[in-house]
Amino acid sequence: MTLSQHDITPDVASLTRRLKREKAARQQAETLLTEKSRELFEALQQSQTNQEKLELALWATQESYWEWHATDDAFLVKSFGLRKKQVKESKHSAIALMAIVHEDDLPTIQFQWSLAVHSRCDDIELTFRVKSVRGDQWMRSRGRVLRRDDNGTAVYIVGTSKDITRQQKAEQSFQLMASAFSSSREPMLVLSDDFTITESNEAFLSLAQLNAKHECEHQSLTAFLQGAKEKLQQLPKLGQLQFDTHLITVSGTTIPVELSLAMFESRQQGSTYLIATIRDISERKQNEERLRELATHDDLTGLKNRLGLNAALKAMTEREEPFALAFIDLDGFKTVNDLAGHDSGDNCLVAVANTLRTVFNGDAEVTRWGGDEFLIAIPVEDEQQCVDQSQALIEALEALSFGVSGNDVRLSASIGVAYFPAHGNCVEALIQNADAAMYQAKTLGKGQVFVYRHGLIESMKEQVTLLTDLHRAIRTRSLDFYLQGKFSSTGKLIGAELLCRWFSPLHGMVSPGTFIPLAEAHGLDGEIGLMALESACEYIAMMEAEGLSVPMSVNISANQLLEPGFANIALSICDEHVVAPQMIEIEITESIFIQDESSALRALTELRNAGFVLSLDDFGSGFSSLSYLRTFQFDVIKIDRSLAKDIHCSTKALSLLSGLVKMLNSLQYKVLVEGVDNLAYIPLMEDMGISAYQGFLFEKPIPYDQFIYKHVHSSIPLED
Numbered sequence: 001m002t003l004s005q006h007d008i009t010p011d012v013a014s015l016t017r018r019l020k021r022e023k024a025a026r027q028q029a030e031t032l033l034t035e036k037s038r039e040l041f042e043a044l045q046q047s048q049t050n051q052e053k054l055e056l057a058l059w060a061t062q063e064s065y066w067e068w069h070a071t072d073d074a075f076l077v078k079s080f081g082l083r084k085k086q087v088k089e090s091k092h093s094a095i096a097l098m099a100i101v102h103e104d105d106l107p108t109i110q111f112q113w114s115l116a117v118h119s120r121c122d123d124i125e126l127t128f129r130v131k132s133v134r135g136d137q138w139m140r141s142r143g144r145v146l147r148r149d150d151n152g153t154a155v156y157i158v159g160t161s162k163d164i165t166r167q168q169k170a171e172q173s174f175q176l177m178a179s180a181f182s183s184s185r186e187p188m189l190v191l192s193d194d195f196t197i198t199e200s201n202e203a204f205l206s207l208a209q210l211n212a213k214h215e216c217e218h219q220s221l222t223a224f225l226q227g228a229k230e231k232l233q234q235l236p237k238l239g240q241l242q243f244d245t246h247l248i249t250v251s252g253t254t255i256p257v258e259l260s261l262a263m264f265e266s267r268q269q270g271s272t273y274l275i276a277t278i279r280d281i282s283e284r285k286q287n288e289e290r291l292r293e294l295a296t297h298d299d300l301t302g303l304k305n306r307l308g309l310n311a312a313l314k315a316m317t318e319r320e321e322p323f324a325l326a327f328i329d330l331d332g333f334k335t336v337n338d339l340a341g342h343d344s345g346d347n348c349l350v351a352v353a354n355t356l357r358t359v360f361n362g363d364a365e366v367t368r369w370g371g372d373e374f375l376i377a378i379p380v381e382d383e384q385q386c387v388d389q390s391q392a393l394i395e396a397l398e399a400l401s402f403g404v405s406g407n408d409v410r411l412s413a414s415i416g417v418a419y420f421p422a423h424g425n426c427v428e429a430l431i432q433n434a435d436a437a438m439y440q441a442k443t444l445g446k447g448q449v450f451v452y453r454h455g456l457i458e459s460m461k462e463q464v465t466l467l468t469d470l471h472r473a474i475r476t477r478s479l480d481f482y483l484q485g486k487f488s489s490t491g492k493l494i495g496a497e498l499l500c501r502w503f504s505p506l507h508g509m510v511s512p513g514t515f516i517p518l519a520e521a522h523g524l525d526g527e528i529g530l531m532a533l534e535s536a537c538e539y540i541a542m543m544e545a546e547g548l549s550v551p552m553s554v555n556i557s558a559n560q561l562l563e564p565g566f567a568n569i570a571l572s573i574c575d576e577h578v579v580a581p582q583m584i585e586i587e588i589t590e591s592i593f594i595q596d597e598s599s600a601l602r603a604l605t606e607l608r609n610a611g612f613v614l615s616l617d618d619f620g621s622g623f624s625s626l627s628y629l630r631t632f633q634f635d636v637i638k639i640d641r642s643l644a645k646d647i648h649c650s651t652k653a654l655s656l657l658s659g660l661v662k663m664l665n666s667l668q669y670k671v672l673v674e675g676v677d678n679l680a681y682i683p684l685m686e687d688m689g690i691s692a693y694q695g696f697l698f699e700k701p702i703p704y705d706q707f708i709y710k711h712v713h714s715s716i717p718l719e720d
Contacts (some may be wrong), residue, residue, distance in 0.1 A: 026106075026138045039314040049571040063160040068094075070155040077161075090485035102129035102136060116145060119153045124159065129491065137165045185457055191274040193263075195221040195232060198273070199593040207257075207280060209249040221276065224248055228259070234720050235274070239263050244317040256285045280399065298368040300346055302352035305448035306505075309367040309375055313427045316365075317420060323379045324386035324419050328356075328393070331412040332444040343669070347508035348402055352411070359393045361483075370505045383451075384421055390415045390449045398447065414442040416647055418452040432465065439468055467522060469504050470515055482701035486553075486672060486694045487713070489715055491684050495585070495713050496693065498536045500528060516557075525557040532556075536584060537577035539704055546712050553615060562599050564628035570705040572688060586635065589617050593628055616675075620660065629667060635666050641675020641695070648680035656664060 004702040065080040075097060102111060105128035116124045123141040129136045143159025160310045187204035189197050197216050208224060210216055222229055235241050241261040246254040254294025265272050296308030304312065316323055337345035350371070355467050356366045356374060366375040397411045408417070424430035429503035433452045441450035473479050479502050484496040485689065502510045519525045537554040543550055560566060574581050586607055592600040608614060615636035616628070620643045629637075639660065646653040664671050672686060676695030685693070 018243075045586050056587070063158055063162045064445065065158070067156070067158040068143075070153070072150075081142055100130045101131075102491065102527050104269070105129055106545050115492055116157070117327065118152075118153065124157070138167075139165045160622075187278040189221065189278070190223055191276055193272040193274065197221060201655070202217070206277065207249070207255065207278065209210070209251055217249075225259070228447075230294040232261070234605060235263060236262055244281065256281050257593055259310055273332075280413060295519075301350055301368050303353050303374075304367040306367070306369060309377070310427060310604075311363060312365045312367075314432070316379070317425070317427060317430075319381060321422070322381065322420060323377050324383065324417055325434045326360075326376045326386060326390055327416040327418075327431070328374040328376065328390075328437055329414050329416055329442065330374075330397075331442075333372040333411060336411075343539060344402070348411070351400060352397065355396050359389055359396055369407045376432070380419075382490070386417050386419075387449055387451065388435040390417060393446045394449070400505075412436055412447040414446065415449045416441050416450060416452065421453045423454075431506075435465055439465070466507060466510070466515070467507055467518060470502070470519060470524060472523060473502055473504065474531070477531065479528065479531060480703065481532060481539075482703055483539065483552075483707040484694060484701040485699045485707070486692055487698040488691055489682055489693065491698065493550065494692060495553065496707070497553045497587070498532055498539070498555075498650055500532060500555075501701070515629065518560055520557055525558075526560045526563065529554075529560040530569070530573070533573050533584070534577070537579040540579050540583050541577050542704075543708060546708060548708065548712055549583075551583050551585060551613070553587050553613075555587045555617065558588070558600075561586075561588060561592060561607075567610045567612075570607070584611060585613040585615055586616050587617040587638070588618070590628060599633055617629065617674075629664075629669070635670060636692075637669045637671050638694075639673045641673075644673050644675060644681060644685075649676060654684060657685075658688050661685075661690060665689050 002426045003389075009315045015521040026270040027565060064077055066075050066077045068075050073094050075092050075094065077090050077092065079090075097105065098109075109126055109128055112124060112126055115121055122145040124141070124145075126139075127140045128141075129137055130139055139161055141159060143157050145157050147156035148154050150242055169254045184201055185203055187207045188201045189204055190199035192198055197219055200213055200216055205211070205213065205216070208216065216224070222232065224247055226248055227245075228245045231241065231245070240263065242258065244256065244258050258281050260279075262275050263272060264275065291488075294310065296304055313325075332350050333345070333348065349368075352374070353368065355364075356376065360366055360376050360378060363379050367377075368376045369375045378389065380386055394413050394415065397413050401410055416434045416439065418424060418430050418434035418437055420430055421434045432455070436456055437452040441448040444450065468562045480498055482499045482501050483496045485493050486497065486500055488494055498720050500512060502512075502515050502518070504510050515690040516525070516528075519528055532554045536554050540550065540552055556566075570584070572580060572586060588604075592603075604614060613635045615638055617638045618640045619637050620640040639657070643653075643657050643660065645653065648658055661671055670692065671690055671696060672692035673681075673690055674694050676685075676693045676697050677680075680699060681697075682693075
């Protein structure tokens with residue numbers, strides 16, 4: 001049967017609609033699937049990102065991640081290296097991990113772990129030590145229970161661990177420092193940069209007489225110190241300070257302290273703080289005061305000594321207040337000292353000191369200047385006052401009586417007076433003028449007072465002070481004789497020269513260039529020469545007793561050498577000390593020939609015949625004349641230091657010395673060079689044939705005891 005077009009049209013239309021609906025449903029399903037897939041992908045991506053962030057955070061804090069499963073009682077550990085993508089996984093049994101834990105920490109770990117697993121406590125935090133090749137390391141482990149079974153027992157725990165060894169050591173160090181700060185016997189403070197006290201220890205509280213820390217905290221350090229603000233302001237520039245000051249206690253008393261301050265910067269807080277250490281120096285100050293007392297006072301009399309007087313006079317001159325200075329020298333004291341002995345002499349001086357205190361009381365500065373000399377500084381407005389007191393002192397001293405060898409010995413005094421500022425505006429000038437006045441009083445007779453007048457010091461300075469002091473030094477044999485060795489080029493001691501030294505109590509160390517010409521001008525050089533010969537013989541004898549045989553040279557002045565019979569006197573001194581004259585070398589200068597050439601030749605011949613060794617000193621200086629070498633045969637020629645100077649750097653100087661030495665060697669003289677103070681000279685002089693040297697390069701002039709101590713182990717061969 002045939003269907004018409006009209007019959008099939010409705011069915012096609014229905015099918016078409018059906019197909020469209022299915023297609024739309026399929027497209028909707030695909031779209032939904034696509035969206036779900038995208039959401040799933042994005043969720044996966046987010047999970048990976050979160051995991052990376054977690055790993056990055058763990059890497060940054062150097063934490064290790066771990067998880068524990070109850071099924072196998074094992075720990076899975078993830079650790080992160082220095083590179084953030086470097087991840088290391090490892091699995092350990094609980095027994096293996098417990099084996100590396102320090103035995104002292106095991107009980108705590110086991111208790112805390114059991115508490116987390118079997119109770120409802122989900123959080124775990126442990127600090128413990130583990131053993132490693134680097135020694136014990138501190139670990140901190142934190143964890144949380146994420147899953148429990150039906151019985152409440154933990155079956156899954158996760159957490160992190162970190163090596164806190166460095167932090168633990170830092171904390172221990174801090175605790176030690178805090179403990180040291182707290183328990184230190186030295187008072188200590190922590191201050192802010194504006195000197196506000198933030199922390200104090202018990203020692204400071206005790207020193208400041210505080211009961212509790214809050215009494216000083218938040219207060220400025222300056223509130224406890226006396227006059228220290230200016231010094232504290234220097235701290236920012238210097239970084240540290242140390243100075244003496246005074247601490248003011250709560251009761252208001254002051255304690256001398258030594259304050260040490262150091263500035264530090266806190267890296268964590270970015271701020272500056274100060275550490276102050278305070279030391280009680282009361283005992284030190286007391287000792288210093290006692291030492292000052294001993295240094296400024298005379299042991300015997302208790303009066304101020306020279307140092308004490310100088311300080312007092314300096315203060316008085318700075319105040320510009322008028323005062324008188326009385327210089328007192330006892331007359332007759334030497335008799336007491338010589339006849340009755342030093343003990344009686346000391347008792348005499350003590351009695352004189354008491355008399356001085358009685359007569360010059362009040363503000364007078366009474367001083368023992370030295371020996372039997374006293375100085376007194378008296379504040380006065382009327383110049384006659386000091387003169388009257390001085391006269392009263394003389395009368396009081398003359399009234400004293402001292403029994404010496406069954407006889408009564410009486411003292412007196414010669415007193416010189418000078419006024420400040422009329423007779424001197426400085427301490428040195430005032431003492432010098434008072435001293436000159438005292439010697440003028442002595443020349444007038446015993447028991448006199450003389451007031452300095454202008455022009456006196458100019459006319460008497462050499463005669464009254466230096467010359468009289470030199471007389472006293474010779475009389476009391478207080479001149480010193482030092483020794484300076486003579487050496488071969490190898491440093492071997494071959495002899496020594498005796499050199500006179502004088503330390504004057506009034507003038508200090510006086511140069512030989514000053515007092516030797518003065519002695520010669522006033523006829524004292526003969527006495528000094530004899531003292532030198534006696535000292536040389538004594539030194540030779542004492543050194544021979546020590547097994548040291550050293551020829552000694554002595555400088556003799558032309559005046560003394562020209563005296564008739566000098567050779568016999570010198571020989572008798574040697575005989576008295578049992579010293580061969582061949583051990584004594586007499587040094588003279590060329591001036592003897594200018595003074596009296598014929599007498600000089602006679603005197604030198606007598607000395608040579610007596611067995612003494614003769615040397616010509618300072619050859620090449622001044623008016624040197626080679627004719628003297630032809631006239632008289634010396635044993636030794638000592639070349640002056642001026643000819644040796646700069647021979648290592650001056651061709652002219654080297655040639656001059658070389659020619660001179662060559663000439664002396666040809667005349668068969670022994671040559672010694674003085675003033676050798678440069679090592680560079682030695683090889684040059686050795687090439688010239690010089691074998692004897694003297695100078696600072698080898699040895700400076702030193703006292704006998706030092707000389708013998710230095711050379712006692714040396715052996716000196718005697719040369720023919």
